[in-house]
Amino acid sequence: MNSIKKYLGIVWILLAVAVAYYSIDIFGGKLTSGKQEDLVFGIIIFFVLLPLVVSGLLIFGYYAVTDEYED
Template sequence: MNTIKRTLGIIWLLLAFAAAYFCVFEFGLPKLFSDNQEDLVFGIIILFILTPLIVAGLGIFGYFAIKGEYDLEKM
């Protein structure tokens, strides 16, 4: 079970990198440089509020899973 948790930790880190890419380059920057006012607000929210929360959450969870913090022997 601990091997599965560590493998899933790697997957969480890969999801963090994928989320960072998509939030910045697919959702944030195109909306930020759009001429529409609603797109500008949405781009700012995506880039400066949601992207750090999503990436940090996935990254921290994956890091601790790889380090073995969720192993059954530690409990």
Template sequence: MKALKRFLGIVWLAFAAFSGYFCIFTFGLPKLATGKQDDLVFGIIILAILTPLIVAGLATFGYFSVKGEYDDV
């Protein structure tokens, strides 16, 4: 079970990288390029607030899982 938890930690780290890429290049930057005020506000919220929260949460969980912090649970 410990090996499975550590493997899934690697999966969470990969998912964090993928979601960061997806949030920036699919949601954030295209909205900034349109020039509309509604899209500009949405793009800023995605890039400045949501993307760091999502990536940091997934990466932290994955890091601690790979490190072995959840082995006792």
């Protein structure tokens, strides 16, 4: 079971990297579109939601890899 946790921890870390990359790729155009509603949406995604999602996935993956859930 511990080996499954470690593999899934690596999966969570890779998922965090993929979410960050694709979010910047997809929502990057929102910041430069010139429309006010796109700019507000892009700012909310980049500076509020994206850091929360990526940091949550990274921390969860890190804890799974380092066996913090054993205690």
